[in-house]
Amino acid sequence: MLQIRDLTKRFNDVVAVDGLSFSIARGEIVGILGANGAGKTTTLQMILGLIRPTSGRIEIFGRDHEQHRIEILRRMNFSSVGVNLPMNLTVSENLWIFAKLYGVKDAWRRLDALLNLMEIHHLRHAITGSLSSGEVSRVNLCKALLNRPELLLLDEPTASLDPDIADKVRKILRRVQQEDGVAILYTSHNMRDIEEICDRVLFLHDGHLRAEGTPAQVIEQFRTHNLEEVFIRIARSGEVVKAGGSR
């Protein structure tokens, strides 16, 4: 589904991502974690085609991203906490427009189904700018699922949600993953979120991959109680552990 090999990005003298390699299989949810400046966002942006890698290769659906950008973007989608839909349009107008841009057939039916799934169908005709931040996040997730993506990039999707809604959203994502086989690359600073939803996690530090494995494996390898402690250890010392390996 997604294969990244020796991916490097330099901004002048700063190496944001350094020789990163990993892959994601169909139907897998992978968390990409790390402190601020670790290289997560740069990696996500390279996968989305917003940043051109200095070297290395990104293959999505078996095709080179640089050469098949439009074809690839049609089959993937994303949601980021910092990106919004136009606030003065209604929820349904916004979603209809993106459904059409992604070439979704029977856009209205798809839109209705997603609004029902996110439990915000009653907001269909509401102006997007009048919604709470949690409701906006769910509208953004609807947009991200409009084209039944095979690869979904989620940048802190539960950042502005209360624990109840965040739990519902995680369950919805799990359901979508199981029913449609969508692969999800997920970033969050909420380690409970990650432990609960991710099949595998990648810890980045200074642009390098420092640890990789299932959440349980990584916790065990670092001999900690949870991912938050792993996060802090890696952020402070950059310790290295590979899946199934030792420090």
Added chain:
Amino acid sequence: MTLQRVWVMVLRYVFVYRRSPIRLIEVLFWPTMSLLVWGFMTAFIQRSTEGSLPGFITFLIGAMICWDMLFRAQQGVSLSFLEDIWARNLLNIFCAPVRLSEYVLATFLFGLLRVGLTLAFLCVLAWLLYHFNFFALGVALIPFIANLLMLGLTIGIITIAIVLRYGHGAEPFAWALPFLLQPFSAVFYPVSVLPGAMQKVAWAIPCTYVFEGMREVIGAGSISWDNLAWAAGLNIIYLMGAMGLLLHVFKVARDRGLLGKWGMQ
């Protein structure tokens, strides 16, 4: 290029304006103010010179309306882009299966809608207030207007390139760039009025030929096809240059990670 995607993006801008009528100030208010000021000033000058300047109203009001069309066409492109930045929606577009050329075409088509609305409103107002018939210029209007719209598109694309490259701080260029050309473009006076060095700059700007040509139509009643050919030739060169610049800036923005600053940090 997929026309459906272009059409959907045009509709998106229409929805934005429909939901926010205050944006029509940009389309109707400023052109109306300009028309009132230029119209009454023209009437005053004509009265002061006791009508010894024939066609003066046609010169000035016609020039004002034509300039406004160029400006609105440019604004259609650059403000549509800025709307996406202000709404933090730009990355949703750039991460959707949308080509840069489709995006620019959509902003231009929406710009044309804005120009059409402004033109219709100004023509009615100019007729009611000053008995000025913009369409008295006849068929010559069509190539003149086409050239002005093309230059508006070119300046709009350059504006997008500048803002993409230099960020929020460069947004005032969306309003400033057309006015950088105005003194050289012989909008309200002939090129011969300009000092020698400025005349050379003036003849490198496509709209100079349009305004000179328009004055010739009003004064002598004949169309200067040479002027139109020069305007069209320069416009094609500049439009291609502007697209080349935008593609180059887009590449630089991807290399330097500038696109992510519009939402993903």
